[in-house]
Every structure is written in C-alpha cells, then in structure tokens.
Amino acid sequence: MKHLIHTLNKAFDHRVRLGVMAVLLATDAVSFNDLKEVLGLTDGNLASHVAALEKAGYVLISKQFIGKKPNTTYTATAEGRAAFQQHLEVLEKLLRPD
Template sequence: MKHVIHQLNKAFDHRVRLGVMAVLMANDAVSFNDLKETLELTDGNLASHVSALEKVGYVLVSKQFVGKKPNTTYSASKEGKQAFQDHLSTLEKLLRSDN
C-alpha cells in the first residue's frame, strides 16, 4: 500500500500554487492585481503559476475590459475545488499518521 504522501496532488507542490488556490477557495473571484498583492508576487511569477493551474483545469480565467483597461479575474473551478479539498485532506492524514 502506498504511503499517504504519494496521494498529494503535484499541482499544489509549489507554495505559490498552494497560495493561489487557498485565496481562490476563500473568494468567488479575485483580480490579477489583488491576487498578486495578497501573495506578494511579481506579474510573471503569478502568471506562470496560474497558467499551470489553468492548464490542469483547476482555475478559470475571465478577461474583460473595465473602461479601456483590461481586467483579468480568476476563480477556482469545480474540479479545482475538489482537488484542493482532497489535497488538504491528504495533508491532514499525513499529519495524523504515525509513519
């Protein structure tokens, strides 16, 4: 039987992706700038990690214009919410395990 650590979701291995999902789980939608400020990230760092989460279907991206300015917002997809909950449950199991 595999150790519980092998059940962790690799999509959340990096602290930035973990942070992005945590913020999105607590909010319906978050703008790029708010997410960047909350996690204290550069534009490029945030963009690359959100792109990785979008690629696996965990983050939904909405782009629109507010006046003449582009506005990008992110939200967790249904699959992303479930995957993150499963990841957190696995972390809890790991913390409780005697191994």
C-alpha cells in the same frame, strides 16, 4: 498500499500554487492585481503559476475590459476545488495519523 505522501497532488507542490488555490477557495473570484498583492508576487511569477493551474483544469481565467483598462479575474473550477480539498485532506491525515 500507496503511502499518503504519494497521493498529494503535484499541481499544488509549489507554494505559489498552494497560495493561489487557498485564496481562490476563500472567495468566489479574485482579480490579478489583488491576488498578486495578497501573495506578494511579480506579474510574471503569478501568471506562470496560474497558467499551470489553468492547464490542469483547476482555475478559470476571465479577461475583460473595465472602461479602457484590462481586468483579469480568476476563479477556481469545481474540479480545482475538489482537487484542492482532497490535497488538504491528505495533508491533515499526514499531520494527524490515526
């Protein structure tokens, strides 16, 4: 039998990705600037971690213009929500073994 630690999702190993998903699960959508501010990240750091989550199919990136200003918005996909919820459940089992 596989030990619980090996069932954690590697996509959420990094604290930034864990934070991104936590914020996205708490809200429907969040802008780049709001997410950057909440997590205290640089533009490049946030962009690279969100790109990794997008590649995994966990985050949807929407780009549009509001007036003449670009606006990037992130939402968690259904797959991302399910994967993150499963990740949290494994963490809870590790914290509270029965």
